[in-house]
Amino acid sequence: MITKLGLATIWVLDQESAKAFFTEKLGLEVRDDMTLGDGGMRWITLGTKDQPDLSLALMVPGPPTMDPDSAEQMKALIAKGVLGAGAFNTDDCQGDYEALSARGVEFVQAPEKRPYGVEAVFRDDSGCWYSLTQPFEQLDETQPWNECLS
Structure with missing residues (x-):
């Protein structure tokens, strides 16, 4: 019986550049970085410290x-920027938006209220887009920017 998802693939154009983006800009940690088999396939896995x-x-x-x-064909779609690769949850969408923007992360949408929480949308260095979502149950009503989202 399937019990949980343990690995998800993110398609990128350059593994080394993507590794730098996800670790240096987003703060993920490297789990694996090795070459597999005779074909030289590079295996890089990353994750958040709180979700091992x-x-x-x-x-x-x-x-x-x-x-x-x-x-x-896949590389062309990635480069075109039409692939959405997932959603990262946060407990402070506005704060993370500001911090990540300062690190050079390209946002295509500033934080906005949605039916499920507050969301901003950014691109990785290959062009794939991601949601940065603060679910409603994690909103801090004392934050002044929440007033404009009501």
């Missing part, structure tokens, strides 16, 4: 995970 049972694998499209034609 879920890792994100940074993968460049191509063999052995997909054929060359599909890999080129």
